[in-house]
Amino acid sequence: MIESLLVANRGEIARRIIRTAKRLGIRAIAVYSEADADLPFVAEADEAVLIGPPAPAQSYRNTEAILAAATSTGAQAIHPGYGFLSENAEFARTVEARGLIWVGPGADAITAMGDKINARNLMAAAGVPVAPGTTDPAADLDAAVTAAAEIGYPVMVKAAAGGGGMGMGVAVDEAALRTEYDKVRAFAERMFGDGSVLIERFFPRVRHVEVQILGLADGRVVALGERECSVQRRNQKLVEESPSPAVSPELRSRLLAAAVRAGEAVGYRNAGTVECLLDPATGEFFFLEMNTRLQVEHPVTEYVYGIDLVEEQLRVASGLAPTFDPDALTSRGHAIEMRVNAEDPKRFLPGPGVIRTWVEPTGDGVRVDSGYTEGNTVTPFYDSLLAKLIITGATRAEVLERAKVAVAAFQIAGPKNNLPFFTELLDNEEFRSGAYDTAIVSRMR
Incomplete structure (x- = not known):
């Protein structure tokens, strides 16, 4: 070790x-x-x-x-x-x-998955479903217009080198595409040093489901279940849960098998996540991207599979076998993570400041992974994440009730925070039913 x-x-x-x-x-x-x-x-x-x-x-x-x-x-x-x-x-x-x-994974795997167009092409070759889209960067606006006409509107305009929900725009017609293309290209050049743009089919009603994979020291790739990540603002996640309420055992089998193929295609080692878009009406799913790192939402997988993913990362990097039997993976219960951010709960705009009060909730099935405590200053230099509130239990219904109590008990004064949003979400019938999609936050607003 x-x-x-x-x-x-x-x-x-x-x-x-x-x-x-x-x-x-x-x-x-x-x-x-x-x-x-x-x-x-x-x-x-x-x-x-x-x-x-x-x-x-x-x-x-x-x-x-x-x-x-x-x-x-x-x-x-x-x-x-x-x-x-x-x-x-x-x-x-x-x-x-x-x-x-x-x-972490090898540099070659990071490179292969870091460019969205290259990643899409690799996944298609490996038999992983990909959404209709360009196989090469849209070199200029005319190329983007031609590609969008072939794919069919609406389309997503993406920075090929982007990630974390950044560098994306939706175009419902050619006029919107002309605006979004220039906007995304300029953003990509500024943020990533690469202005390459991908045009891809946009699905208005879709779920965001991802699979945790782990490339072991012996070369095998295993899948540790899926996470539902459809509660988002500005294409960035706010809530994640595992297992996904939208995934049946049959669909789970297909999702996990595709994620393993994705990892094997690039000789993946260590922890990574294969992100997919899921059409809940048809059960079709499409590769979105692979995150070649530990995800913010890894704790929900840790609970469901009873492992410590950071420990598994360290074991892989040390050339050691995992703590679990890869041939006998079992899951249990349910887990939900809420990202507690220093931001306005309505418009989600950052709100830094000095933390005057910080009281974390406790109790059965409550875990808080926090970066701050009372007296600390939340500065404007970094991401707004204050803490992750992870709630676990035997069933989703039990977790939802525990979550309401925990959110009410979490006390933060000083910087703005989005705890009131979670109070609203946990009372929202669409969310409670499990039949929600990536537009749920916009419908709540």
Whole structure:
């Protein structure tokens, strides 16, 4: 097993990784920016290194500062968490070139899945269903218009190098396409340094379902069930649950088999997620993208399968077998995760500030993975995620009732937060029925 681990991230996920590392007797090393000096993850690490000013480019995306911290502390491995450098293939290569262990998939797999068009083509070749769309970037507006006419409106205009719900727009006709194409291309060039654009069929009533995969040290790829991720704002997730209330045993079998094929197609190792769009009316599903990292919503899978995914990541990176029997996977119960963000609960606009009150809920089936506590300052430099409220139980009905109690008991004062939204959602009949789709939040507003 790895003996010392540098966590190249911050907040909730850094704290989460550190917790597992320390349980396993691994020396946990944190890196932090000047803005995060007082956050819990810094204090909870065995060692912490200041790597720069608040701006991510000067700290959490500063590869040389992170590698220098690894060298100075004698770190044996680097875990990137999610976001920042987690899907940066060049960073993964550099980590390994420096003689360190990268806790994640190989750089080639990250590269293969990092471009949405290349990923779509690879998946189609592997027999994984893909939505109608372009097999090459739409080189200019005329090419986009031609492609959209062939695919049929409405279409989704996507940054090929994008991720996390960023760099996307919907066009219902050619006039809208002309606007969205220029907008997405400019955003992609600014954010990702790559203006390539993909045109794909847009499904107005669809569910977002993903499969957790784990590429084992012996080369096998296993699927650890699915997660429902259809409660979204601006194409970004707010609530996830496992298992999906929309997935039958027969559909689950097809979904998981396709996800395993997707991982095998790129020789996948470590944790990853195959995201799909599901038409609940027909049971058809289409590959959306593969996230080559640990997902924010991994705790719901941990409960349903009774494992610690961070521990499994560390075991794979160490060349060890998993803690579970890959040939006898079993699941249990139900889990829902709610992303508690520092944002207005109506318009979902960021609302940073000093946390004056922070009281986490407790009780049966309640888990809170938080990045902050009372007295901390939520700054505008990073993602608005404050904590993840994970509720578990034997059935979905039991989980929904526990969730209502837990949300009511979670007290946060200071920055804006979206707990009132979850109160509304948990009383929403469409959500409670399980028969919801990706437009549920817009219908609530």
